[in-house]
Amino acid sequence: MVDFKNIKGFVFDLDGVIADTSVYHSKAWHQLADELGVQWSEDLANNLKGVSRMDSLELILKTGGKENDYTQEEKEKYAAKKNTNYLELLKGMNASAILPGISDFLTSLEEHDYKLSLASASKNSPLVLEQLGLAQYFKEKVDPSTLKHGKPDPEIFARGAEVLGLKPEECIGIEDAKVGVESINSAGETSIGIGDPNILNEADINFTSTTDLTLNNIQKAMEVGQLND
Incomplete structure (x- = not known):
């Protein structure tokens, strides 16, 4: 060392x-997973830690067996939607x-x-x-x-x-x-x-x-x- x-x-x-802030990310991803019909779990939440937005979406879709169900453009719209949810949740954040x-x-x-x-x-x-x-x-x-x-x-x-x-x-x-x-x-x-x-x-x-x-x-x-x- x-x-x-x-x-x-x-x-x-x-x-x-x-x-x-992971709490806010998890809530926003959970909202999106529900919309996509993907079962949310603690394991999935943990696997998303430290992972980029698009990679997180891919992981959620893969978990639900839906990785081939959407075009790249549709995926980008869903990722943007998650970010909008996250920013809304962030408004309540302080020190x-x-x-x-x-x-x-x-x-x-x-x-x-x-x-x-x-x-x-x-x-x-x-x-x-x-x-x-x-x-x-x-x-x-x-x-x-x-x-x-x-x-x-x-x-x-x-x-x-x-x-x-x-x-x-x-x-x-x-x-x-x-x-x-x-x-x-x-x-x-x-x-x-x-x-x-x-x-x-x-x-x-x-x-x-x-x-x-x-x-x-x-x-x-x-x-x-x-x-x-």
């Missing part, structure tokens, strides 16, 4: 790491949706002069950050519309380091989804998984809650990892 003192930047996912410990962690990173970037597959992430009151921390963001590949491909996290002017090995990526952790690892960054360690077992460091996300805890975990290497 990389030495903690060589870390200069942090690349963040948004949903499930900074704020609980109360920020996950525990995240505001303090961002303040700590800023005080210690770490560079921060956002690597979210959501095209609505700038709007979400504004509504949460956290936009000032993320002057650098990866524009998902410029990406050719979705997670677990490393492109989004590699770009997250690039927009900071840093090498991947100088960055820590933070994710709550399995595909996101795979993306971070493939990009050559140190990965932190937030959530169930059995699901996020490929993460270099695992915290079950965002409340554990502190510089002190990260340094300790990296030092232990170096001893175990």
